[in-house]
């Protein structure tokens with residue numbers, strides 16, 4: 389169902405998804421968050437590129453880098469979507485990491501043939517802002533926040 | 540994208556939607572809540588009948604019966620969905636009403652040609668449980684809770 | 691959501707595309723009443739392309755059926771899928787309406 | 801999500817249906833490496849039916865391209881939609897791969 393733009397202004401959606409540390413869940417979490425963005429008439433490129441790719445990167449880092457696929461650890465994804473912007477928090481149960489220490493230019497000739505290391509680069513390229521802070525409250529962990537203004 | 544049943548067990552989705560008291564929003568709220576149920580592989584009849592109809596009834600009562608379409612009043616819809624069940628709370632800003640006082644048999648010959656009065660009847664027929672309680676905290680209002688076990 | 695009206699011989703056929711719910715039922719009501727006022731007597735509503743119907747959608751069908759009968763006309767329904775059939779059975783509205791499985795059968799039944 | 805492999809003449813053509821992401825990239829890698837081991841040299845990956853690709857999907861393409869080159873073979877890509885093109889441009893991977901607009905053009909380019 390297409391969103392009717394005249395009614396967007398009043399609609400505000402919050403979504404929380406909790407998953408085990410298993411990459412098999414990523415695609416569905418992406419779908420769950422993309423859907424309200426589609427209802428709110430986010431632009432086709434944001435729906436097909438920015439949102440799914442950046443989200444998939446943040447969730448897979450939480451599962452693989454922070455939680456080390458530990459089946460006892462979980463990933464919490466919270467999204468707030470309205471007609472202005474999408475804010476997604478991806479929370480893991482891992483050790484703190486320094487996001488500013490991880491600014492690698494994936495397009496540098498030295499890096500271009502690397503298999504890994506494009507995750508944060510893509511999040512930064514595809515979102516308006518990418519931040520990291522400590523989860524407040526149990527369980528401890530990182531929160532990676534992605535912010536995208538609706539286009 | 541179809542849900543993969545092997546992975547359902549770990550997935551838990553909470554959704555909150557806030558809308559103005561305008562029936563034009565109902566269809567989109569229904570869609571927003573139906574989508575995670577579809578991701579969690581709820582059965583086709585629940586997705587096409589039970590969920591949308593019961594939800595649409597509860598939201599339209601909140602808008603029309605409780606909030607009287609007052610543009611200053613809002614409706615809050617919270618849904619928790621997992622592989623076991625869907626719980627939806629529809630909260631209005633209206634005066635308390637007695638849900639047990641509103642048990643009209645819509646199929647009674649005296650009622651069958653009435654234009655209205657099938658809302659609560661359908662919610663009860665299509666959900667496993669329908670409850671009403673006072674919203675706790677501001678704003679005051681009714682919460683109508685719908686519970687459906689996944690089939 | 692939209693309602694498409696066309697004439698098949700002397701029968702007014704309405705296709706309900708999408709939902710029939712509180713947000714759009716007045717539009718359906720008005721369209722059918724306009725035809726009734728123009729002197730039309732035979733009405734078929736086809737639900738082949740319908741999603742879900744809520745209680746106020748059902749209410750509009752009930753009240754249209756009454757108004758049409760009062761003018762000596764007839765309202766018939768066609769193409770309810772399994773879920774819509776269940777809805778009509780739950781509310782016993784399947785006893786109030788004449789419902790056909792296909793549009794052709796409904797058209798032939800007048 | 802699935803990967804379909806077929807031969808067109810002496811070219812191994814892989815269709816990526818759905819996403820190419822961390823959850824399934826190993827499957828693509830293994831399928832292509834199996835063909836490489838069997839002695840195949842010319843590979844075309846067709847993205848006409850692809851949704852999105854994440855960094856680990858891109859990583860697999862980079863590493864496959866290296867492995868194929870090491871065996872004296874060639875990997876080409878076809879049918880990137882606008883959003884996938886943007887993804888390759890952002891990462892400058894459009895400079896690393898030979899990319900054709902259509903499958904036929906890609907097949908003819910070997």
Ligand SMILES: Nc1ncnc2c1ncn2[C@@H]1O[C@H](COP(=O)(O)OP(=O)(O)O)[C@@H](O)[C@H]1O
Pocket residue numbers: 445449450453454480482483484485490504505506507508509530532855
């Ligand atoms: N949620 C996280 N928890 C711990 N470390 C992280 C997290 N996200 C990213 N990192 C660190 O930042 C590095 C760079 O991440 P990224 O750019 O996504 O590339 P990749 O994951 O392919 O190495 C990771 O290798 C890891 O050391």
Ligand SMILES: Nc1ncnc2c1ncn2[C@@H]1O[C@H](COP(=O)(O)OP(=O)(O)O)[C@@H](O)[C@H]1O
Pocket residue numbers: 596600601604605631633634635636641655656657658659660681683745
């Ligand atoms: N959220 C609500 N706030 C106040 N009254 C309500 C609410 N929901 C239901 N009611 C009361 O219950 C009655 C029956 O509701 P329902 O069965 O949905 O039929 P209808 O809305 O068509 O009258 C309503 O007319 C109204 O008086």
